[in-house]
Amino acid sequence: MTTFAIVVFPGSNCDHDAYHAIKHVLGEDARFVWHKETSLSGADAVILPGGFSHGDYLRTGAIARFSPVMAAVTRFAAGGGPVLGICNGFQILLECGLLPGAMLRNRDLKFHCEFVGLRVERTDTPFTALATAGQVLRMPIAHGEGNYYAPPETMAALEDEGRVVFRYATAAGEPTELANPNGALHNVAGICNPARNVVGLMPHPERACEAAVGSTDGLVLFTSVVQELSERGELQAIQAGAAPGARERVAL
Amino acid sequence: MGHHNMKARVFVTLKPSVFDPQGNTIAQALQSLGYGTVADVRQGKYFELDLDVSTAGEAQRLASEVAEKVLANPVIESFRIET
Numbered sequence: 001m002t003t004f005a006i007v008v009f010p011g012s013n014c015d016h017d018a019y020h021a022i023k024h025v026l027g028e029d030a031r032f033v034w035h036k037e038t039s040l041s042g043a044d045a046v047i048l049p050g051g052f053s054h055g056d057y058l059r060t061g062a063i064a065r066f067s068p069v070m071a072a073v074t075r076f077a078a079g080g081g082p083v084l085g086i087c088n089g090f091q092i093l094l095e096c097g098l099l100p101g102a103m104l105r106n107r108d109l110k111f112h113c114e115f116v117g118l119r120v121e122r123t124d125t126p127f128t129a130l131a132t133a134g135q136v137l138r139m140p141i142a143h144g145e146g147n148y149y150a151p152p153e154t155m156a157a158l159e160d161e162g163r164v165v166f167r168y169a170t171a172a173g174e175p176t177e178l179a180n181p182n183g184a185l186h187n188v189a190g191i192c193n194p195a196r197n198v199v200g201l202m203p204h205p206e207r208a209c210e211a212a213v214g215s216t217d218g219l220v221l222f223t224s225v226v227q228e229l230s231e232r233g234e235l236q237a238i239q240a241g242a243a244p245g246a247r248e249r250v251a252l
Numbered sequence: 253m254g255h256h257n258m259k260a261r262v263f264v265t266l267k268p269s270v271f272d273p274q275g276n277t278i279a280q281a282l283q284s285l286g287y288g289t290v291a292d293v294r295q296g297k298y299f300e301l302d303l304d305v306s307t308a309g310e311a312q313r314l315a316s317e318v319a320e321k322v323l324a325n326p327v328i329e330s331f332r333i334e335t
Contacts, residue, residue: 058323059325062322095325104328105273106273107271108273109273147271149270149327149328150327151269151327
């Protein structure tokens with residue numbers, strides 16, 4: 001059983017969607033972790049969910065990054081633990097520096113709430129291991145500030161190092177201007193850190209896990225990390241120092 | 253407690269290289285209102301800090317620190333302080 005910690009900030013509003021997807025659709029374990037907590041209590045993976053943490057005041061994610069739990073998330077990430085930032089969670093990862101770049105207002109100043117095509121660029125992250133490179137996933141977006149920006153040298157490094165994980169694309173997989181809902185540089189919808197265990201994306205995989213809501217394409221992110229963790233065994237829980245007794249379980 | 257007698261004004265603006273969709277929209281609105289000589293608009297943020305410090309030097313140092321750490325995002329923004 002994989003345990004996901006879903007961090008709850010004041011203003012998070014996709015925390016329950018993520019919980020539902022993991023607990024009820026996937027059948028894995030999910031726990032809410034309030035942003036004032038200083039520990040992730042032995043979680044195997046961390047989700048920073050979507051929403052409007054702290055009302056998006058100042059800048060999206062700018063205040064949430066100082067929440068006590070973020071020190072634990074940073075330690076968890078440094079130990080190789082898989083961290084997924086969805087929408088506002090991605091914005092928080094950018095503000096706290098776990099991922100590079102920043103979000104600008106959507107180029108048309110509109111809040112976009114719609115399904116988009118998302119081309120999988122990389123399958124060498126824990127959240128895309130079961131996807132196919134070039135596959136186009138259909139997932140919803142819901143944001144006003146998803147216009148990804150990074151200085152030219154940072155953007156070049158992301159491309160060179162293969163750290164663009166998802167790109168907005170047509171159903172046929174073409175990353176066109178028309179398929180880009182917000183003006184993001186290079187159609188960037190999601191990126192990862194150099195160690196590839198921290199992934200952030202603007203679209204909502206947790207809202208695309210059941211046919212009843214229009215798509216099941218988001219499931220692959222969660223099934224990927226579950227498989228990745230079971231392959232790693234409990235190794236990464238030991239690295240994070242988060243699970244007393246983990247060593248004994250490995251021995252079994 | 254404290255002196256509470258210094259103010260610092262922090263102006264946060266997008267770096268020139270960063271696209272400003274809000275500023276653009278405002279410029280277009282002004283132009284369509286007949287202000288054709290308004291060539292461009294860049295939108296920014298303004299913060300007024302009341303500081304419990306007693307010298308302009310301390311106010312400047314404190315305002316710089318919080319601007320750098322919190323008020324501005326150095327990836328896309330720069331700031332200017334007046335005390």
